[in-house]
Amino acid sequence: MEYGLDKRSNALKTFNTTFIIIWLLIACFPFIWTFWGSFKVRADFFSRADWWYAISAFNTLLETGGQFTSKAYSEAWTEGEFWKASRNTIIVTVFVVSISLFLGTLGAYALSRSTERYAFWILIAALIFRAMPHITLVSGYLFPFFELQIWGILPTTIVVLVAINQPFTLWLLYSFFKTVPKELDESALIDGCSYFQAFRYIIMPVMWPGVITAGLFSLMLAYNDFTVTALLLNQENHTMVPKIQSYLGTNQHEGNLMWAVSAVVSATAPLFMLVMFFQRQVISGLTTGAIKG
Amino acid sequence: MPNKTFFWFFLPTGLAMILFIGLPIISTGIQSFYAQHDQVVKEVKKCDPFGCTVSIVVDQEATSILRDEKPLGKFNGFGTYIDRNHLAIEQISDFWKETDSFGEFINQVTNLPFYKALLFTLTYCLFVTPNVLLLGFIIALSLNAISRKIRGPLIFGTILPMIVTPLVGSLVLFWMIDAEGIIGANLQLMMEDPYLSLKSSRTLTWITIIIYGIWHHSPFAFVVFYAALQTVPQEPVEAAIIDGASRYQRIRHIVLPHIYPVVTFVALISLMDNFRVFEPIIGFSAEGSAQSLSWLIYDNLVNEEVILFGSAAATSMMTIIGIAILLAPVLIRTWKEFRTAR
Numbered sequence: 001m002e003y004g005l006d007k008r009s010n011a012l013k014t015f016n017t018t019f020i021i022i023w024l025l026i027a028c029f030p031f032i033w034t035f036w037g038s039f040k041v042r043a044d045f046f047s048r049a050d051w052w053y054a055i056s057a058f059n060t061l062l063e064t065g066g067q068f069t070s071k072a073y074s075e076a077w078t079e080g081e082f083w084k085a086s087r088n089t090i091i092v093t094v095f096v097v098s099i100s101l102f103l104g105t106l107g108a109y110a111l112s113r114s115t116e117r118y119a120f121w122i123l124i125a126a127l128i129f130r131a132m133p134h135i136t137l138v139s140g141y142l143f144p145f146f147e148l149q150i151w152g153i154l155p156t157t158i159v160v161l162v163a164i165n166q167p168f169t170l171w172l173l174y175s176f177f178k179t180v181p182k183e184l185d186e187s188a189l190i191d192g193c194s195y196f197q198a199f200r201y202i203i204m205p206v207m208w209p210g211v212i213t214a215g216l217f218s219l220m221l222a223y224n225d226f227t228v229t230a231l232l233l234n235q236e237n238h239t240m241v242p243k244i245q246s247y248l249g250t251n252q253h254e255g256n257l258m259w260a261v262s263a264v265v266s267a268t269a270p271l272f273m274l275v276m277f278f279q280r281q282v283i284s285g286l287t288t289g290a291i292k293g
Numbered sequence: 294m295p296n297k298t299f300f301w302f303f304l305p306t307g308l309a310m311i312l313f314i315g316l317p318i319i320s321t322g323i324q325s326f327y328a329q330h331d332q333v334v335k336e337v338k339k340c341d342p343f344g345c346t347v348s349i350v351v352d353q354e355a356t357s358i359l360r361d362e363k364p365l366g367k368f369n370g371f372g373t374y375i376d377r378n379h380l381a382i383e384q385i386s387d388f389w390k391e392t393d394s395f396g397e398f399i400n401q402v403t404n405l406p407f408y409k410a411l412l413f414t415l416t417y418c419l420f421v422t423p424n425v426l427l428l429g430f431i432i433a434l435s436l437n438a439i440s441r442k443i444r445g446p447l448i449f450g451t452i453l454p455m456i457v458t459p460l461v462g463s464l465v466l467f468w469m470i471d472a473e474g475i476i477g478a479n480l481q482l483m484m485e486d487p488y489l490s491l492k493s494s495r496t497l498t499w500i501t502i503i504i505y506g507i508w509h510h511s512p513f514a515f516v517v518f519y520a521a522l523q524t525v526p527q528e529p530v531e532a533a534i535i536d537g538a539s540r541y542q543r544i545r546h547i548v549l550p551h552i553y554p555v556v557t558f559v560a561l562i563s564l565m566d567n568f569r570v571f572e573p574i575i576g577f578s579a580e581g582s583a584q585s586l587s588w589l590i591y592d593n594l595v596n597e598e599v600i601l602f603g604s605a606a607a608t609s610m611m612t613i614i615g616i617a618i619l620l621a622p623v624l625i626r627t628w629k630e631f632r633t634a635r
Contacts, residue, residue, distance in 0.1 A: 023451070031465060142600065147364060163312065226572055275452070286517060
């Protein structure tokens, strides 16, 4: 927004720049600091004596002989079985994203092309479902899942996450399909295609921008989820986030807290990379609902 | 689209939502009327040369048979809702009779688990939501004035707090704010109080969690406001400049009215998200002084001995009612708009 007429005074410019710098520090410094600290020993990063140790690496030098150590990483990934947790996370994420996109595109396409009244009510119901705190749903799942003996395994969690994810995916893809001109598939219908064929040959080739955005959000939900995975999976099948929490709980082991620090960095890094690549899609996804909605 | 085609297209997603969102809510409702079984006790007569004693022991066998027969527990009606851990009707009426001043009464009531959690949840919503809107809007305005070339990386930095999961976000902050972390240690030095720490006072804990909430949610408000700012038409703004409107007046009378619908959207979403605050309490290990409704449910569900399904379900139902109250104005408005649109 560069106004030709709008002259900003220098004072305002300086103030603006300072504000942005301070905000970015607040937003990013905790992550940079954790990244830095994950290569130290516990006595440095959580120093009782002097916080400066975290920078000068006093104890890290004493214990390992170097300024930086990757001990926390190697221990967490092997001894702490973080490799298992990350494998589980990958399984859950891949399945949740693909299934919820498959269900979501079909449903949202139908919603966007329906002129009936119930389509509106379905969208409202989805909005209400979106507002449900996940923990209240989990308290509904636990008992039946115990009785059916499907508690603790990955497939159950995947299905649950897909379902929890549907309302948001539906809304997102609904507003995306609304921007795809109706005439496109209507002409195919006139030419004798069935609705499914129109979807397959006309809509599918043009829907990828919307699908990528929806996929990113499903991925973030599945990857980041704590409530569902912590309560519906057994120890063996824990994904990364509940695993991090379990490192916190067992504090008697000296290395454990550092395991948590390195696990946090390991879990966050891929997510940051992904968002860096797809920043535009994330932002467009967050705003479609708001601007057009 | 014909109804039949719509049905087949919508069936998979509809089924998923009914089975795993609709039914669980019903299941929660049913569970909330049941409570876990009491342990079956039996009297055991033990005789020795000095006489007989009767002691009461838990009949493990009978208890487990009872549990297997009726896994849901015993029917309790609204009993769970009004017990001490939930609405605590009895306790409140006692407090009302016993306490002398209103302040003391409120003090007693907010010490009951449910009201304590409700108080924290509402305080959190009340402080976080407006501040998120404000901070998000200021960041959006401010970034919007920065040269377009360097905005990309700046936006990336700004949205970082939002994309990490709340547990990780709160841990990362906690490790800095804690007494052994960089900020906590420096605060101790500055205040010259070696015992100052996050856990030392309830107020400090609440403030920390609220600050975390603002930090975590502001990027979302920022993103939406930033996108909305791009759609503000230029002509009225330029006209206002020519007419001599100050920067504040331009924002107040042109920009804000234009993005008003977006503001309500962000307020609603962040209110909904804040109402279910839960992970930061675990991240900050603040269970001692800050408990939210969601945390109460979690605590019941991870109970060591017996999972308190009934208790968790009752709290869940009341949380859902809370959400319904929050959503009601929006739903009513949508309904009215829908009616007039027809």
